[in-house]
Ligand SMILES: NC(=O)C1=CN([C@@H]2O[C@H](COP(=O)(O)OP(=O)(O)OC[C@H]3O[C@@H](n4cnc5c(N)ncnc54)[C@H](O)[C@@H]3O)[C@@H](O)[C@H]2O)C=CC1
């Protein structure tokens with residue numbers, strides 16, 4: 001089952017729980033707009049290279065569409081569609097006034113020079129600039145992109161529309177980015193985890209952790225959990241996997257990964273077969289990289305008590321069922337990683353108001369949003385006797401459906 005089929009399946013289950021009208025259900029499912037553009041650039045060696053870029057704008061009932069831009073070789077239309085749909089429910093779960101969108105370019109950023117990445121980003125922006133906007137669709141970073149990518153989009157967009165810092169979030173602080181946005185997705189994951197563990201009479205400090213992905217999201221989770229006394233036993237990224245039964249020295253691993261480009265070769269640990277990562281004995285397993293990594297094949301090997309979905313759609317529906325049968329509690333992506341879009345909203349508000357917040361305020365507000373969303377999801381779980389995933393989907397879908405019906409369909 002691909003990402004779009006999986007996301008649609010969860011949506012339809014939520015729609016059934018909420019007894020949504022079938023016409024409303026259909027209208028919520030079909031994306032508002034799907035954009036596909038060709039992006040050709042001159043490489044540094046003077047040859048041409050062509051890439052395909054996508055932006056799917058899923059729904060705008062609750063406000064401007066919002067979502068990241070991913071640079072990865074596996075970017076393809078169905079996945080972008082699924083990720084855009086997830087953004088719609090995610091923004092509604094965390095209750096920021098946005099709809100959902102997602103974009104991406106099928107490319108391998110590790111194989112492109114910084115100048116090639118800049119050219120590609122600028123060409124992509126030229127192709128979509130009239131379809132995004134401060135009050136229509138606001139991109140942000142995702143896998144393979146970062147604050148620098150957002151700075152190029154801001155600059156290119158501003159050539160057409162005048163200086164527009166609010167056109168992207170997750171940009172450098174020097175260009176109006178929010179303090180705390182860099183860490184926000186990871187910090188939000190840790191706030192979500194804290195709420196879940198507290199519900200089970202546990203705390204961050206007493207648990208052991210295994211994390212897949214050591215990029216923006218994974219590395220912040222590792223640092224924050226480590227700072228709070230948690231034992232991070234194993235981490236993988238695209239270069240390999242490392243393990244230390246006594247706990248990895250996370251600040252040293254961060255330094256190593258920055259210097260060498262990945263976790264492989266870290267001296268303070270043993271090498272681990274990345275395919276065996278999910279079977280490691282731990283309390284909390286955190287996929288923070290690709291989608292669909294937990295599947296019917298490997299879910300049965302999971303030994304963790306909790307799976308926290310920091311990545312988008314890391315667990316396919318077959319794995320979801322296996323984990324439920326094993327009694328593993330899964331905290332779903334549309335809540336667990338919503339700290340990113342929540343602080344993106346704070347960034348956009350600061351840009352629109354022209355007033356910067358202190359980092360303390362950003363983190364305090366993030367904690368408030370994450371805690372409230374957790375309580376709202378639990379209310380849904382209690383009233384519908386369902387899992388955390390279906391509680392989150394039902395919450396998100398019900399809020400979007402209400403906004404859609406209030407706006408009406410009169411042409
Ligand atoms: N950056 C953000 O604010 C948000 C990101 N997310 C999701 O979090 C996940 C990670 O995103 P970022 O950390 O931003 O991306 P990133 O590009 O900063 O890092 C991605 C990490 O995944 C690793 N990776 C790639 N292929 C792998 C593989 N086959 N096995 C193990 N590791 C692999 C990379 O080496 C890298 O460490 C994605 O699913 C993204 O959609 C969700 C919400 C917001």
Ligand SMILES: O=C(O)CCC(=O)C(=O)O
Pocket residue numbers: 066067068069087090138139140141142169170312337338340341342344
């Ligand atoms: O910060 C944002 O606007 C969106 C982040 C994102 O792409 C995601 O939550 O998956």
